[in-house]
Amino acid sequence: MAVYVILISALSISFIPMAVMFLLERRENRDDH
Amino acid sequence: MDLGLLTGFIAYSIFILAVGIWGYRKKSFESYAVADRTMGLGLATSAFIATFLSAVTIIGVSGYASINGWSAAAFVCYGYALGWILLLVAARRLHRVRLTTVPECLGARYESTGLRAFSALTIIALYSITLVVQLLAIGITMNTLIGLDTTVSIVTVGVVFVSYTMLGGLASVLRTDLVQATLLAAGVLLAAGVVIWMTGGTVITAPPANLGGFFGGSVSNTSDFIGWMLVWGLGIPTQSYYLHRFYASKNVRVARGQIAFGAIFVMVILLSVILVGTGAGMLVPANKLGDGAFPYLVKNIIGGWISLPILLAITAAIHSTTDGLLHIVGLYFAKDVFQPLRPHIDEAGLLRISRKATFVFGATVTGVAAYVSTHPITLISLIAAVAWGGMASTLFAPLFFGLFWRRATRRGAVASAVGGLACSIIAFTLNRVGLITLHEIYPGVIASLILMVVVSLVTRKNSEDTLNRFFPESVKA
Numbered sequence: 001m002a003v004y005v006i007l008i009s010a011l012s013i014s015f016i017p018m019a020v021m022f023l024l025e026r027r028e029n030r031d032d033h
Numbered sequence: 034m035d036l037g038l039l040t041g042f043i044a045y046s047i048f049i050l051a052v053g054i055w056g057y058r059k060k061s062f063e064s065y066a067v068a069d070r071t072m073g074l075g076l077a078t079s080a081f082i083a084t085f086l087s088a089v090t091i092i093g094v095s096g097y098a099s100i101n102g103w104s105a106a107a108f109v110c111y112g113y114a115l116g117w118i119l120l121l122v123a124a125r126r127l128h129r130v131r132l133t134t135v136p137e138c139l140g141a142r143y144e145s146t147g148l149r150a151f152s153a154l155t156i157i158a159l160y161s162i163t164l165v166v167q168l169l170a171i172g173i174t175m176n177t178l179i180g181l182d183t184t185v186s187i188v189t190v191g192v193v194f195v196s197y198t199m200l201g202g203l204a205s206v207l208r209t210d211l212v213q214a215t216l217l218a219a220g221v222l223l224a225a226g227v228v229i230w231m232t233g234g235t236v237i238t239a240p241p242a243n244l245g246g247f248f249g250g251s252v253s254n255t256s257d258f259i260g261w262m263l264v265w266g267l268g269i270p271t272q273s274y275y276l277h278r279f280y281a282s283k284n285v286r287v288a289r290g291q292i293a294f295g296a297i298f299v300m301v302i303l304l305s306v307i308l309v310g311t312g313a314g315m316l317v318p319a320n321k322l323g324d325g326a327f328p329y330l331v332k333n334i335i336g337g338w339i340s341l342p343i344l345l346a347i348t349a350a351i352h353s354t355t356d357g358l359l360h361i362v363g364l365y366f367a368k369d370v371f372q373p374l375r376p377h378i379d380e381a382g383l384l385r386i387s388r389k390a391t392f393v394f395g396a397t398v399t400g401v402a403a404y405v406s407t408h409p410i411t412l413i414s415l416i417a418a419v420a421w422g423g424m425a426s427t428l429f430a431p432l433f434f435g436l437f438w439r440r441a442t443r444r445g446a447v448a449s450a451v452g453g454l455a456c457s458i459i460a461f462t463l464n465r466v467g468l469i470t471l472h473e474i475y476p477g478v479i480a481s482l483i484l485m486v487v488v489s490l491v492t493r494k495n496s497e498d499t500l501n502r503f504f505p506e507s508v509k510a
Contacts, residue, residue: 002247003237006103007304010110014300017117018293024125025286031506 034180041341042179045216045348046193049209053197053356056205062380065202065387066133066364067281072207074287074294077278080207081295082302083214083353084274088170091221091306091350092324098310099317099326102244105307107252110300112262116269117296119433123270124288126436127279130503134280135273135432136369142435142503143443144495146373151450153369155427156273159420160358161398167358168402170324171351177328178344183406190351191399198356199363199391203281206356213349218302220346224327225305227335228312236312244314264474268421271428273365274357359398363391419461419473426453426477430485438489439500439507445489453481 056064063069072080098105132138136156140149168187175186197205228236243249252258269275275292282288313326321329331343367387372378378386430453431446457477463469494500501508 002245003103003240006106006110006247007237010106010300010304013111013114014297016114017121017296020118020121021289021293024122024289 035178035340037338038179038341038344039181042175042344042348045345046189049212049352050193050197052212053193053201053205053209056197056201056208059201059204060384062384062387064204065384066368067277068203068207070131070281071283072278072281072287073283074290076207076211077282077287077291078295078298079214080210080278080353080357081275081291082298083210083217083349084357085295085299086217086302086350087354088167088174088347088351089354090303091347092170092174092327094303095306095310095313095327096322096324097250098244098307099313099322101250102240102246102311102314103307104246104249104252105310106304107247107258108250108261109265110303111258112265113269113299113303114296115262115266117292119266119270120275121289121292123276123433123436124279124282124292125285126503127276128282128285128288129505132280134365134368135276135428136365139428139431139435139446140369142495142499143431143441143446144499145443145447148431148443148447148450149369150373151447152428152431153365155423155450155454156365157362157370157394159424160273160362161394163420164355164358164362164394164398165402165405167351167355168399169406171348172402172406173325174328174347175344177325178332178340178347184403187403187406188399190348190355191395191402194352194356195359195392195395195399198359199388199395202364202387202391203277203360206360207281209356210353213353216342216349217346217353218298220342220344220349221302221305221309223339224309224331224335224343224346227339228309228316228330231334232312232315236308236315240311241315244311260472260475264421264472267429267474267478268425271425271432273361274354276432277361359391359395362394363387366390366394419458422457422461422472422474422477423454425474426457426481429453429478430481434485434489436503439504440489440494441485442489442492442494444492445485445487448488449481449485452484453477456480 094105094109127138130138132141136149136153139152140146168191171190172183172187175181176183197209248254252261278291279288309327313330314322316334317326317330331340364387367383367390371386372383427450430449434441435446457473460471460473460476464473
């Protein structure tokens with residue numbers, strides 16, 4: 001069971017940098033307009 | 034000696050050397066230092082993946098997992114993710130100042146050539162030692178896999194990566210990284226597939242109790258978990274071989290995208306490495322566990338032609354990290370140590386000095402690694418152990434406060450860098466003699482943060498020109 005938790009959580013957090021990138025881009029675009 | 038593996042290794046070395054020497058056609062310093070600032074998303078992402086996954090990561094993490102199983106994920110994965118997020122947040126601010134090196138950025142932000150030289154020399158010293166350790170790792174691995182003498186292995190690997198890094202600089206490093214990332218991913222995923230097949234899938238579905246827990250080894254509770262998360266999370270964003278790539282990126286999207294997209298690939302490969310390590314823990318005799326587990330598994334349990342792509346993956350991992358490290362060492366010596374002493378040197382002269390420095394440092398670390406492989410030197414392993422904490426303690430506060438806090442001053446940064454490094458070395462020493470049990474990164478980074486804030490608040494701000502360059506949004510406002 002722990003192995004599945006590890007696999008799913010580790011794979012999920014590897015998407016956080018991408019989410020942060022899109023959030024930063026959205027904020028900067030809003031500030032520019 | 035395994036002649037099939039040796040032939041495959043030689044063919045790979047010649048190919049990678051040819052790809053690297055291709056970069057020699059580009060003759061400008063800008064190309065050597067920052068790949069003409071034209072790096073696109075594909076090349077940048079593959080370079081990030083290849084640089085991130087070193088031989089020490091693959092051999093070390095799989096070795097750790099062979100003893101502690103899946104808890105290796107709690108040890109590294111979450112902290113790495115924190116480091117990637119911090120890198121990503123800093124990407125735009127580093128990219129837009131259009132400088133060439135990280136020490137140059139600190140020198141410009143704090144108007145201090147002393148801080149620039151200090152940070153460059155710290156990076157050069159710590160990376161040189163890291164290079165020796167990486168070369169030792171590949172020497173031992175090739176000795177296990179091919180049966181080639183450790184010293185000969187180190188010299189062979191050294192000749193290849195020193196040659197193409199010296200000739201082509203970052204232009205060559207990025208192109209070889211593309212090939213190496215492909216080999217690395219293919220070899221590790223293949224190894225993971227074989228291990229799943231050999232264990233009948235139980236490495237995931239039903240690993241032994243000692244290998245299947247979330248906690249284990251160095252991470253026995255939540256406090257350890259958070260502790261190691263901070264060690265990796267604060268250490269990664271101070272590594273110049275990642276930060277430097279922001280200068281080489283074509284635009285901000287590439288600067289950020291290489292981390293955002295690279296992180297997903299790195300995590301998949303890293304989890305595969307942990308799976309292979311855990312599988313080794315199930316398949317390899319108990320006396321062979323640890324750092325030698327992955328090579329032993331490949332050589333003695335998997336065997337056959339599959340050993341070749343896995344050997345190439347490990348070799349690609351070492352080349353792709355050592356070339357990035359060596360490029361930083363040679364370039365930073367030329368740009369941040371030599372150029373301030375000879376301010377009138379032209380670009381051609383700077384390129385010559387960069388290549389010479391790259392060759393001298395490369396030949397020296399290869400020679401030292403070859404020597405240490407037969408005559409172990411305690412000092413090297415000691416300095417290598419302090420390298421991670423030392424880098425974070427020296428650079429984290431000056432860099433991040435410099436990029437995000439207008440009030441950060443020169444004296445604050447100098448006090449923070451020198452005080453942070455000193456505290457981390459003292460803490461490391463106290464740790465070694467058993468007086469404390471904390472990782473040296475904590476006292477180092479905490480002292481560095483406190484010194485940065487306190488000294489900055491009581492000293493004079495930098496000039497408005499400098500602050501406006503680093504904080505253009507506040508000018509618009």
